[in-house]
Amino acid sequence: MKKRILTILSILISTLTFACDCVVYNPILEFYSSEYVFEGEIISKIYAKDSLTYKVTFDISKHYKNGDFPKTLEFDVTAEEEYTGQWTSCDWSAKKNQKWLVYAYKYKGNLTFSGMCSNSKIINNRPIGLREQKMLDNGNSFKIENYIFEYESEFNYCINVTDINSILENGKIKEYKKPITLLNILIDSNGNLISITRQRELIRKKDSIFNLTTGIEDANRKPITEFEKDAIELISQVKKWEVKKYKKTGINVPYLRHIWVSYDLKTNKWSYEL
Structure with missing residues (x-):
């Protein structure tokens, strides 16, 4: 019994030690600073020749933020550890046929999104919460001042x-x-x-x-x-x-x-x- 408790404690300590160190924005602030906020399904995932990155294409079913409304959007994402040989506690990946809620923003001039340290998330088996859905439906009326x-x-x-x-x-x-x-x-x-x-x-x-x-x-x-x-x-x-x-x-x-x-x-x- 003691051995089992020690094992569980070791796992918990390891998890806490290597947890991704970042702050997730209040959803409305991420909405406010995003270029696009949408629901979409990944219809394509193609690795680069060196396999260090991959490109995912979203078929967008619903846009939330005012502006232009492209039917598809593409994002370049850093590949998984098995390809890069580097692992961090902030690693994440996107897969074909996954449905996502995406908060897309500009970084160094390029459009991107993240599955970690962000409100972007997979919504296949876990729908958007009622509070966040209410925010999304009213996000365009938000005035930060x-x-x-x-x-x-x-x-x-x-x-x-x-x-x-x-x-x-x-x-x-x-x-x-x-x-x-x-x-x-x-x-x-x-x-x-x-x-x-x-x-x-x-x-x-x-x-x-x-x-x-x-x-x-x-x-x-x-x-x-x-x-x-x-x-x-x-x-x-x-x-x-x-x-x-x-x-x-x-x-x-x-x-x-x-x-x-x-x-x-x-x-x-x-x-x-x-």
Whole structure:
């Protein structure tokens, strides 16, 4: 029994160790940045002479994204390990007669897609989920500037423009209880401060179609402490922040930043950490 448990643990550890290290985009963001989004069946798979790549041709049954609507599309794909002699945890392959949902995008000027680290997937035996189908049916109405973003990797990382340290130097000197708090800073698409909420009281309002944040508010379940009140008053003076842009289109978006604010009772100094 112990031997069997050790074997299972070894397999699990191996799987975790070699799992493909990548982030799969929110489907609507991949839809937004794709050239084509479609359902189709692979009707041809032809290897190159050196067998290091192969070309797959899709017969497209349904287009989701507005634009031109080709009946077929071809993609060059890196061949399987048995041909290249190289294996990675991100390897995948496409086969003739498979039906796919494809998010096709441009990479180095060429149209491509991926079966790994993407929402592209085989749909022969596993149909598209209801939530994703709803997104696909409404994807052309999506406007990225109407949503609030936080940790998504497809955007530039933003920090404050207004100097925070100079503001904290004027903070009040008091005998606070629990003088540390995490605050959420809502910033508009032009880099202007909109509002500040307490992390422990944060409520996100989500869009039911795209599963993105449309607004935030403070739940006010617990009374605000004296320290939180003074911390919010200080951070409210940090009016200007860097503008957040979606990298692929350069469109400005509103966003949420998180800031730790603390007060040292020994030195009577305020500090922060983004």
